[in-house]
Amino acid sequence: MxxxxxxxxxxRAALSLAIAYPSLLSTQSIAAEQDMxxxxxxxxxxxxxxAGIVRAQRGAEGGYTLARPPREIAVGAILRAVxxxxxxxxxxxxxxxxxxxxAENLPRLWVAVRAAVRQVVDEVSLADLAGGRLPAHVxxxxxxxxxxxPR
Numbered sequence: 051m052x053x054x055x056x057x058x059x060x061x062r063a064a065l066s067l068a069i070a071y072p073s074l075l076s077t078q079s080i081a082a083e084q085d086m087x088x089x090x091x092x093x094x095x096x097x098x099x100x101a102g103i104v105r106a107q108r109g110a111e112g113g114y115t116l117a118r119p120p121r122e123i124a125v126g127a128i129l130r131a132v133x134x135x136x137x138x139x140x141x142x143x144x145x146x147x148x149x150x151x152x153a154e155n156l157p158r159l160w161v162a163v164r165a166a167v168r169q170v171v172d173e174v175s176l177a178d179l180a181g182g183r184l185p186a187h188v189x190x191x192x193x194x195x196x197x198x199x200p201r
Contacts, residue, residue, distance in 0.1 A: 051137065051167050053129070059086050060094045060132040061125055061179075067104060068120035068176035074113030094132055101131035120180060126171035136171065137164035 062084045067075055077095060081088040095114055098104040105117045116123060129136060137160065139147050144160035173185055184192070191197060 051163075054133050055090075056094055056097075056132045057129045059084070059091060060098060060128050062086070063091060063094060064098065064103065064116070064123065064128050064176055065180055067114060067116045068123075068180045071116050071120055074107055074111070074115050076113040080114070097132045098128065101127070103128060103131055116176070120176035121178075123176045124172045125174050125176070125179065126168060128176075129171060136167050 063080050063086075066080045066083055077088055077092050080086075081091045084091075095104060095106070099106055099114075102117055103123060104114050106112070106114055126136060135143060137144055139160050144157060144164050147157045147160055149156050170188055170191070174188055178184055
């Protein structure tokens, strides 16, 4: 799985909002805190607003806040809001792939990959991340000796 810059920025911005929840934060303050381009951040926040993850308030005292408490927002929802489905194979969903011959069982692998990604990103909330309390099954993955090694 490749996390796009858009997905990375979206999760980071949402984490800033989670820490401040339910207060409002300006795009300028989020951009400065997270060291990201403000214009790009505004586009990311617009995607999150359309997905119902954040709310915007206009005016001098305006800004953004999460639409729901941080414990109710999974990282997977944020990634989908800005990048679409979590796993795709040449632009189609894994269950829509079909192969012949030696590759006929490949769709099962692609579906398993998507399920594994979901087990992490759909089960970690903004509150989990902000509080440094990852679910046990996710902590176990990061504790594996090879988890931090590049391949």
